[in-house]
Amino acid sequence: MPRFRWRVTRSARSPFSVRPGPAGTAPRLISSLNWKPTIPVNWQKPLCFLADCCANWLNTNCLESDLMTLFPAMLDLQDRLCLVVGGGTVACRKLQSLLAAGARVRLVAPDCRRPPVQGEFEWLRRCWRPEDLSPDVLLVVVATDNPQVNREIAETARRMNILVNAAAVGTRGNLQFPAVRRRGRLTLAVGTEGGSPALAGLVADLALQRFGPEWEFVAELVAALRRSALTAASGREYNQSFLRLLLDGGLAEMVARGRWNDVDQLLQTVCGGNCSLAALGLERPDGNP
Ligand SMILES: C[C@@]1(CC(=O)O)c2cc3[nH]c(cc4nc(cc5[nH]c(cc(n2)[C@H]1CCC(=O)O)[C@@](C)(CC(=O)O)[C@@H]5CCC(=O)O)C(CC(=O)O)=C4CCC(=O)O)c(CCC(=O)O)c3CC(=O)O
Ligand SMILES: NC(=O)C1=CN([C@@H]2O[C@H](COP(=O)(O)OP(=O)(O)OC[C@H]3O[C@@H](n4cnc5c(N)ncnc54)[C@H](O)[C@@H]3O)[C@@H](O)[C@H]2O)C=CC1
Incomplete structure (x- = not known):
């Protein structure tokens, strides 16, 4: 079955809008599509409303990752404060990569399921609190199993211009971790813009085979x-x-x-x-x- 994919370059916009008509006349329906609608006047407002609802829904639910053209960069995290919220498998994996990059890591979680094998980090053994996002935090990894908490952390962090790595579904971040393999100073980093992290890992493995020790x-x-x-x-x-x-x-x-x-x-x-x-x-x- 053919799979439809939305190609939207910025945020989704309703293709319709209503402009007031000349005094005493009905409002006009303006369409940005190449289609001149002949729609009964009393349908116009509900139709615009519906189109707006669809655009909003797309913006919040579907298009976030499709809209992005992420800028790949190598960050110098040496001694910079990074917060990891959540202590599950995912959070611990991210914790390990941040420590390997020399970051100063603060973990906020009641438990830590897979403590990293190497490196020291600070552990606040409790649930997340808003004051954990202090201005000296450069980036926060949001990886709890509570969607509401994840969303709250991500939103607060974005407002404070803190980089957000959102590991969980339905949370909007602005920094994704690529699949990374290293040969000394040669770094192979693969990303799929959230499309398929497993594929990123697979391609990175293939690249590692191609570029041996x-x-x-x-x-x-x-x-x-x-x-x-x-x-x-x-x-x-x-x-x-x-x-x-x-x-x-x-x-x-x-x-x-x-x-x-x-x-x-x-x-x-x-x-x-x-x-x-x-x-x-x-x-x-x-x-x-
Ligand atoms: C957006 C992003 C944000 C971020 O975490 O940075 C993100 C998000 C999510 N991952 C999910 C699932 C999985 N992630 C992995 C693995 C990795 N995930 C990584 C990155 C990213 N994952 C970022 C996008 C990167 C990109 O697309 O390029 C890697 C590359 C790097 C790393 O984590 O350090 C690492 C590869 C390790 C390696 O091989 O090197 C596996 C496979 C496994 O565990 O083996 C699975 C299960 C299989 C699958 O779903 O594909 C889910 C669904 C959760 C759920 O269903 O509950 C979400 C949430 C969502 O999709 O919204
Ligand atoms: N980005 C990625 O690569 C992947 C992401 N995920 C998603 O990441 C999220 C975490 O996954 P897992 O690590 O497997 O979960 P998990 O269930 O193993 O761990 C969740 C952790 O969050 C902690 N937590 C819960 N509420 C908290 C709060 N208010 N403050 C601080 N910590 C809190 C728990 O104590 C626990 O340590 C899930 O939403 C999952 O769907 C899952 C697989 C891969």
Whole structure:
């Protein structure tokens, strides 16, 4: 069966409105659709009302996630205060990712089902209170199993310009966590704008298979190369052509197989005679100079 999908770019609007007619005449029905309605005058007001109701309903119930074009960004959360409300599996997963990012985390929940294996956090062992959203909170994860509480926290936080990660259905947030996999400094982050978080996880897993453990070293190497040989001033094309030559020359495979002499050889061929792992300040993982 074909599946209809609303394509609305901003908030949904009723396609109809009523404008007052000239003095003494009935109000006019204005349609923004390419359809000129011939509707009996006494139907016009109820029809507008109905269309408004539909638009409101769509706005609050269906279109929130479809409307968004989220801006993907990497946040520096080091020492920033993040609040996690709820202590279930979901909240604990988010707690763990925030701690891994170096955030200062405050958990507000009567229980904590899966305490993180690593990292320290503050735990207010009770239910959420409005004063928990102090102005020094940068972001709040809303993950209780109580929809009303979730909505209240999210609304209060948005009013205070605090970023809201709404983990639960029916709560409106403005920051979603993507599925993240890492190879050292190479971060693979996949999002589906709330469409299917499980798919995001699956695609991230596929990407991780494609970029195996050797990519951690590859990313280190090209970062060192960028600091020394490649430069921001040279622009993208210059940088990319170097990187292409290295990758097409089999850099990742050489690293994966520990062929460090070949890596040095490739660096010399592509980047010039003096370039080598040692010259870039990188230790060979096999310990040889
Ligand atoms: C909007 C968002 C807000 C946010 O939480 O940030 C959100 C919302 C919701 N998730 C729900 C369900 C599930 N979420 C997961 C898993 C993940 N969810 C994550 C992110 C996001 N989830 C954000 C959108 C991101 C995007 O779309 O790109 C990931 C990527 C990152 C992370 O959580 O850190 C992590 C992947 C972990 C990984 O593999 O890396 C699984 C699978 C599992 O648990 O294994 C399920 C069950 C299967 C399914 O439903 O798909 C429900 C329904 C709850 C209910 O039915 O009660 C809601 C609420 C709703 O849909 O309104
Ligand atoms: N975003 C995501 O990835 C996913 C989100 N969800 C949704 O996230 C929500 C939480 O899911 P789970 O962790 O599985 O729930 P859970 O039932 O395991 O835990 C709920 C937690 O909320 C706490 N809580 C309840 N009222 C509270 C209050 N007033 N103040 C502070 N804490 C309070 C409870 O003590 C408990 O620790 C649910 O709405 C669920 O549907 C579910 C799966 C994945």
